[in-house]
Amino acid sequence: xxxLKKKHRDLATGLAFISPWIIGFLxxxxxxxxxxxxYSFTQFNILRPPRWIGLEGYAELLFEDPLFxxxxxxxxxxxxxxxxxxxxxxxxxxxxxxxxxxxxxFFRTLFxxxxxxxxxxxxxxxxxxxxxxxxxxxxxxAAVGIRGPGWLVDPRWSKPAFIIMGLWGVGGSMVIYxxxxxxxxxxxxEAAEIDGASWMQQFTKITLPMLSxxxxxxxxxxxxxxxxxxxxxxxxxxxVGTNVPPGSPLNSTLFYSVLLFQNAxxxxxxxxxxxxxxxxxxxxxxxxxxLFRSSARWVxxxxx
Amino acid sequence: xxxxxxxxxxxLLVCLLASSTVLAKTKITYWTGWGGxxxxxxxxxxEDFHKANPDIEVETTTIFGAYExxxxxxxxxxxxxxxxxxxxxxxxxxxxxxxxxxxDKYIEASDVVSPDDFFPAIWKSFTYQGHVWALGATTNTNxxxxxxxxxREAGLDPETPPKNLTEFEDVIRKLTKxxxxxxxxxxxxxxxxxxxLGFVFGGEWLNEDTGEIxxxxxxxxxxxxxxxxxxxxxxxxxxxxxxAGFGNYWSPNNPFMVGKLAIQSYGEWIEQFQTxxxxxxxxxxxxxxxxxxxxxxxxxxxxSVFAIPVGTKKADAAWxxxxxxxxxxxxxxxxxxxxxxxxxxxxxRDPELLEAVPILQFGLGLLEGPNAFGDYVPVPVWEQYLxxxxxxxxxxxxxxxxxxEALKEVRATIEREYQKIQ
Numbered sequence: 001x002x003x004l005k006k007k008h009r010d011l012a013t014g015l016a017f018i019s020p021w022i023i024g025f026l027x028x029x030x031x032x033x034x035x036x037x038x039y040s041f042t043q044f045n046i047l048r049p050p051r052w053i054g055l056e057g058y059a060e061l062l063f064e065d066p067l068f069x070x071x072x073x074x075x076x077x078x079x080x081x082x083x084x085x086x087x088x089x090x091x092x093x094x095x096x097x098x099x100x101x102x103x104x105x106f107f108r109t110l111f112x113x114x115x116x117x118x119x120x121x122x123x124x125x126x127x128x129x130x131x132x133x134x135x136x137x138x139x140x141x142a143a144v145g146i147r148g149p150g151w152l153v154d155p156r157w158s159k160p161a162f163i164i165m166g167l168w169g170v171g172g173s174m175v176i177y178x179x180x181x182x183x184x185x186x187x188x189x190e191a192a193e194i195d196g197a198s199w200m201q202q203f204t205k206i207t208l209p210m211l212s213x214x215x216x217x218x219x220x221x222x223x224x225x226x227x228x229x230x231x232x233x234x235x236x237x238x239x240v241g242t243n244v245p246p247g248s249p250l251n252s253t254l255f256y257s258v259l260l261f262q263n264a265x266x267x268x269x270x271x272x273x274x275x276x277x278x279x280x281x282x283x284x285x286x287x288x289x290x291l292f293r294s295s296a297r298w299v300x301x302x303x304x
Numbered sequence: 305x306x307x308x309x310x311x312x313x314x315x316l317l318v319c320l321l322a323s324s325t326v327l328a329k330t331k332i333t334y335w336t337g338w339g340g341x342x343x344x345x346x347x348x349x350x351e352d353f354h355k356a357n358p359d360i361e362v363e364t365t366t367i368f369g370a371y372e373x374x375x376x377x378x379x380x381x382x383x384x385x386x387x388x389x390x391x392x393x394x395x396x397x398x399x400x401x402x403x404x405x406x407x408d409k410y411i412e413a414s415d416v417v418s419p420d421d422f423f424p425a426i427w428k429s430f431t432y433q434g435h436v437w438a439l440g441a442t443t444n445t446n447x448x449x450x451x452x453x454x455x456r457e458a459g460l461d462p463e464t465p466p467k468n469l470t471e472f473e474d475v476i477r478k479l480t481k482x483x484x485x486x487x488x489x490x491x492x493x494x495x496x497x498x499x500x501l502g503f504v505f506g507g508e509w510l511n512e513d514t515g516e517i518x519x520x521x522x523x524x525x526x527x528x529x530x531x532x533x534x535x536x537x538x539x540x541x542x543x544x545x546x547x548a549g550f551g552n553y554w555s556p557n558n559p560f561m562v563g564k565l566a567i568q569s570y571g572e573w574i575e576q577f578q579t580x581x582x583x584x585x586x587x588x589x590x591x592x593x594x595x596x597x598x599x600x601x602x603x604x605x606x607x608s609v610f611a612i613p614v615g616t617k618k619a620d621a622a623w624x625x626x627x628x629x630x631x632x633x634x635x636x637x638x639x640x641x642x643x644x645x646x647x648x649x650x651x652x653r654d655p656e657l658l659e660a661v662p663i664l665q666f667g668l669g670l671l672e673g674p675n676a677f678g679d680y681v682p683v684p685v686w687e688q689y690l691x692x693x694x695x696x697x698x699x700x701x702x703x704x705x706x707x708x709e710a711l712k713e714v715r716a717t718i719e720r721e722y723q724k725i726q
Contacts, residue, residue: 043724046379047401064720133549150541153548155702167606244694244724249544250702253696265372 034228040274050271055276068276070251071259074159078255079226082163087218090170092179096205108178115171120161126165127152127236152236162253165232173218180214181207212299216291223287227280228258256280330621331361337367337389337608346639353628353638360384360621374613378403383613392429392440392609393680393690399432400684400725405612406435410623416631423671426605426647426668429678433646438609439630442644444571445603445667445676446500448493452586454479465590469530471594479566480538488538488546493567495534498697499679500603501527501688506598509681509689510669517683517722519693519715525596528700528707535701544702551626556581572643575663589666603670606679607644639664645671685721690715 010066015022040057042050061068097108114122129136138148149157184207192202208215219271237253239244245262260280264273338346343366347622349390350362367373367389374390377383385568398404411417417439419427426443430436452462458478466472476492484491495501502509507523510516518524550564551557560568566654569592570577578585610626612619628634635646636657645667646652652668672675680686692714699705 045316045401045725047403131548132545150544150548153544154541244698245691248698250698250704262691266691267685268375268397 008066008293035273039271040278042271043269044271044274045268046270054175055273057272059280061272061275061279067251067254067259071254071256072245073255074224074252074254075227075229077159079223080168080230081159083165083222083226084218086170087173087215089167090174090218091177091215092209093170093180094174095203096199098173098178103287106177111174112171112175113168119233120171122165122169123232123235126168126232130161130165152253153249155250158237158249158252162229162233173222176218177211177214180211184210185258209300210302212295213301216295216299220288220291224284227284227287228257230261233258307325314322320686328359329361330359330618331363332618332621332625333363333365334384334386334625335365335367335389336387337366337368337371337382339366342642343368346638349629349634349637349641353625353634356628357624367418375403378613378615381615382629383615384614385616385618385623385662386610387613388441388610390438390607390609390611391606391680392678393439393606393686395430395437395609395611395632396432396682397684397686399435399437399609401608403613404437405614405616405619406437407439407612407623407626408435410627411436414627416627419480422647422650423649423652423676425671425676425678429682431604432682433628437612439626440607440609440647441635442638442642443605443607443632443647444572445605445645445670446569446602446679447589447591447670448567449560449570449574449587450567451560451563452588454490454563462586463590463707465588466593469593469595469633476567478720486542488542490563491538491543491546492563494543494547494565495531496533496701497569498524498528498693499681500592500602500677501531503604503675504592504594504598504602505530506594512682514686515713517689517718519718522710526595528697531697532700532703532707538701540702572645572661572667573661575661577642591670599675601670602675602677603667603673603710604679605645605671606675607647621703683718683722684725685718688721689714689718696708 039050041052043052043057044050058229093111093285097104097111101107117125126271132138132148132150132153135148135151137151141148151161152156188206188210189202192206197205232244233253233255234257235247237258238244245266246258247262256276256282260273263269263276309480323635334350336343336346343364350364353362354360365384371389374383374387382640395404397404402685422430422440426440430438430440448465450465455462460475460478466475472493479490479492480488481490499509502521502524505523505527506520507527508518509521509524511518519538546564547559550559556562558568558577559565559579560570561577564705570589574587574589578587591603594600594602610630612622612626616622620675628648629638632648632651635648637650638644639646639651639657640660643661643663645664646657651657652664652671658665658668681689683689694708696705696707701706702709
């Protein structure tokens with residue numbers, strides 16, 4: 001009896017201690033989540049009470065709104081071309097910086113540095129780097145006799161520009177790879193060396209399998225953040241003309257979240273934007289599940 | 305003994321007066337879209353209101369750059385008592401969604417505000433579906449500014465700006481310069497902004513009698529075709545790359561101020577721009593030239609307006625502030641510090657003001673003419689209308705869409721959106 005009382009008291013104390021988190025979670029995560037699910041079936045402009053329209057919003061997105069599919073296409077482009085490239089580059093960087101080279105700590109800091117720069121600040125910076133007339137990239141190209149493209153103002157080059165910019169920010173996943181690399185036991189390489197394995201063989205037979213859980217993690221996190229790609233395009237893609245909404249030129253950088261934001265906060269179509277958010281949620285869930293399922297075939301966990 | 309009584313009575317009176325003014329002082333919150341230096345100037349003007357109205361205290365907060373806040377705040381019942389971080393272009397939407405209180409009953413009772421005091425087109429911009437939703441204290445007109453030195457250099461008469469569209473095209477060609485590699489080094493003018501150009505060509509964007517969206521009006525199509533032809537003539541890649549090198553309009557790197565553009569659209573603020581960024585600039589003004597069958601001397605005006613959101617319990621005090629700041633005294637003071645056009649006819653014509661701010665003269669002429677339009681279309685889905693117009697303009701100028709088809713699509717989209725919220 002006494003013990004039970006103590007148990008209750010402990011529980012109450014424990015709950016009291018984590019109550020800031022519980023209250024925060026309920027008020028700022030769970031409630032908005034549930035509310036947005038409800039709003040996705042309504043027409044809602046914040047001021048008037050939401051009006052139930054059932055699946056109309058979803059139907060309009062899927063079958064009527066051309067911008068929806070454009071934004072899906074643009075986002076998938078980044079996922080298919082941008083993400084693998086940045087995963088490969090960050091892996092190679094991590095392997096390089098895991099070698100015994102001089103100024104190792106300095107280089108690690110250097111490559112990580114861009115990831116701690118606020119997204120808005122780096123977007124402003126890259127606007128100038130991509131400037132067709134005065135930008136760093138085109139100046140370098142001009143020096144070797146190449147007339148650089150218009151980058152962000154040219155619909156053929158705007159998405160590649162964002163991929164290039166993304167490579168600059170691979171420091172975050174690089175650090176995670178580095179940690180993974182440190183966890184690979186040295187004796188595996190030693191044994192391989194004694195057996196006469198080449199560097200390439202060691203890389204493909206030891207490093208990659210041992211690193212596969214880390215790769216899976218980076219792949220999933222990268223997929224999620226690519227599908228939610230927002231800040232840089234939102235800031236960098238307002239057209240030259242005054243009235244062109246973000247996503248220019250010619251909607252070539254109209255990514256999913258940019259369109260979602262536009263519907264929510266420029267047009268105040270909150271119901272519609274909520275429907276978009278839930279479609280995005282389902283897409284992310286499917287992508288994550290597929291990756292997890294496939295991981296059984298290529299991810300190696302020690303001790304399994 | 306008597307003196308003592310006097311002191312006591314006076315003391316009591318002072319106490320009473322002081323306490324009554326303290327007690328009766330109504331504090332109202334006011335959200336403005338003006339920030340930076342302009343906010344400081346605004347606060348000085350508001351001090352004059354405080355002096356004239358000791359029983360009201362205006363607490364000014366800027367939401368510059370965070371305008372989305374307003375709607376969520378009003379929806380949450382935490383909106384301000386007065387707001388001017390909104391534009392006439394938004395009134396249809398805000399009124400339709402029920403964010404604002406109509407001002408009709410205050411205006412009827414007011415000795416200061418009467419519709420006849422304002423330029424008719426501007427007064428109309430305060431109204432939507434028969435009610436007045438806001439009042440303006442400032443507005444802007446727009447026109448073209450040209451660099452006289454470049455005119456001289458090109459052998460053009462610096463005192464004779466182009467009068468019609470054909471002359472304008474010719475002048476733009478003469479002012480444009482290319483280097484030996486065929487790259488643009490200076491552009492005569494970069495046309496853009498389909499809304500105004502549609503008006504200049506004689507088009508309209510909404511049939512106000514039937515409520516019909518008329519984005520694909522033949523004259524709007526003609527305007528967009530003209531824009532497409534312009535880009536085709538100068539080369540899409542050339543224009544894209546050259547204009548991407550333009551600095552921010554609102555900065556010392558403004559392309560007209562640094563000589564990359566020979567002609568550019570401006571409002572009254574050109575005077576401040578010149579003083580700050582290029583004092584030696586010798587410029588002149590002219591109205592956007594029209595084609596045959598178009599409208600002469602078109603200007604579009606816009607500007608923030610003062611409104612009282614729903615949910616405030618201090619609407620009466622809020623109204624007194626709105627009445628004052630959009631009244632003759634408030635408008636004149638703001639016109640001077642902001643170099644803005646006053647929406648009141650008498651204030652705009654005030655010789656003392658025109659002497660102090662001579663730039664107002666040009667826009668005044670345009671506002672007094674028959675072709676002054678609001679810089680928007682009075683429909684609740686205006687933001688989307690504007691975005692779709694921008695997309696159409698971009699697609700046609702880059703040569704990937706035809707003007708009539710693009711504008712038909714705009715019309716279809718906006719009609720659909722408009723219908724949905726009815």
